[in-house]
Amino acid sequence: MKVGLFGANGRMGRVLIEALDQSDQAELSVATVRDDSPWVNMNVGELAGIGKQAIDCSAMSSLTAKDADVMIDFTLPVIFETNIAWCVEHKMPVVIGTTGLSEAQLATLDEAAKQIPIVFAANYSVGVNLMLSLVRQAASVLGHTADIEITEAHHRFKQDAPSGTAMAIGEAIADELGRDLKTCAVYGREGKEPERDQGTIGFATVRAGDIVGEHTALFADIGERLEITHKASSRLTFAKGAVHAAQWLHGKDAGPYSMVDVLNLKL
Ligand SMILES: NC(=O)C1=CN([C@@H]2O[C@H](COP(=O)(O)OP(=O)(O)OC[C@H]3O[C@@H](n4cnc5c(N)ncnc54)[C@H](OP(=O)(O)O)[C@@H]3O)[C@@H](O)[C@H]2O)C=CC1
Numbered sequence: 607m608k609v610g611l612f613g614a615n616g617r618m619g620r621v622l623i624e625a626l627d628q629s630d631q632a633e634l635s636v637a638t639v640r641d642d643s644p645w646v647n648m649n650v651g652e653l654a655g656i657g658k659q660a661i662d663c664s665a666m667s668s669l670t671a672k673d674a675d676v677m678i679d680f681t682l683p684v685i686f687e688t689n690i691a692w693c694v695e696h697k698m699p700v701v702i703g704t705t706g707l708s709e710a711q712l713a714t715l716d717e718a719a720k721q722i723p724i725v726f727a728a729n730y731s732v733g734v735n736l737m738l739s740l741v742r743q744a745a746s747v748l749g750h751t752a753d754i755e756i757t758e759a760h761h762r763f764k765q766d767a768p769s770g771t772a773m774a775i776g777e778a779i780a781d782e783l784g785r786d787l788k789t790c791a792v793y794g795r796e797g798k799e800p801e802r803d804q805g806t807i808g809f810a811t812v813r814a815g816d817i818v819g820e821h822t823a824l825f826a827d828i829g830e831r832l833e834i835t836h837k838a839s840s841r842l843t844f845a846k847g848a849v850h851a852a853q854w855l856h857g858k859d860a861g862p863y864s865m866v867d868v869l870n871l872k873l
């Protein structure tokens with residue numbers, strides 16, 4: 607199966623090249639970069655630091671529908687519309703990992719999924735997708751009495767906050783409790799504040815150094831607290847999950863799919 611990459615030179619793009627090199631079933635067939643990128647014609651293996659590979663990076667404008675069976679897109683929201691429009695126009699299934707998408711962009715994604723198969727997940731690790739079930743269970747038992755706080759930490763280069771995963775954890779907990787995250791979320795605190803409102807879900811963000819990605823959901827009452835934590839120590843975890851998703855997506859009907867579908871995690 608032929609897999610293509612948008613944004614081959616990004617942090618995730620480079621580890622996706624590595625994950626595809628390690629895959630027995632998926633083969634990297636095209637790796638795009640901006641038309642004016644210094645990486646156009648750079649060998650993908652040399653870009654990823656894994657030794658020379660069969661193909662070089664291509665300018666985005668040279669991409670054709672014959673180049674891949676499925677595309678993978680881990681880029682930034684600024685280029686999201688361009689990439690998804692290309693996939694819709696060329697009837698190309700796509701695995702999307704870009705986070706920080708706006709409400710309008712999520713609506714565009716839903717519209718596109720009426721025409722092409724799309725896997726979209728804020729986090730492609732098995733552990734985080736299991737965590738999304740565990741926090742629901744914790745919320746159903748403790749959530750009506752405990753204070754709920756979600757904390758996340760990432761590297762200094764990350765451009766969106768809170769992380770997509772933190773938002774997905776918040777959505778899962780709010781959904782389980784019948785709350786609307788839009789109205790119950792509190793993002794950071796500063797200065798003099800009234801006593802904590804138990805109906806809220808708090809978010810706190812750390813950006814530092816080279817932290818790959820850490821998330822904790824805290825359920826705290828008087829006398830006890832439960833913390834559910836996931837720590838990613840390698841981006842290869844996300845990349846391997848995305849390659850797995852691409853293989854799973856190949857041949858599927860149009861529709862929106864999640865990593866829970868890919869992993870069949872109906873817990
Ligand atoms: N779902 C998941 O499991 C995970 C999701 N992510 C998400 O993946 C995304 C990428 O992360 P990361 O690799 O660290 O980010 P990087 O900043 O390292 O890479 C971003 C990529 O997008 C490209 N890009 C940015 N702006 C433009 C533009 N205007 N036109 C064309 N290309 C553009 C960059 O190309 P250029 O260098 O030329 O600008 C680069 O290839 C983020 O949204 C992150 O949150 C990350 C890890 C896991």
Ligand SMILES: O=C(O)C1=N[C@H](C(=O)O)C[C@H](O)C1
Nearest residue numbers: 705728729764769770771819
């Ligand atoms: O930007 C990152 O690096 C990551 N982004 C994703 C997110 O926003 O949740 C997933 C992972 O934590 C790494």
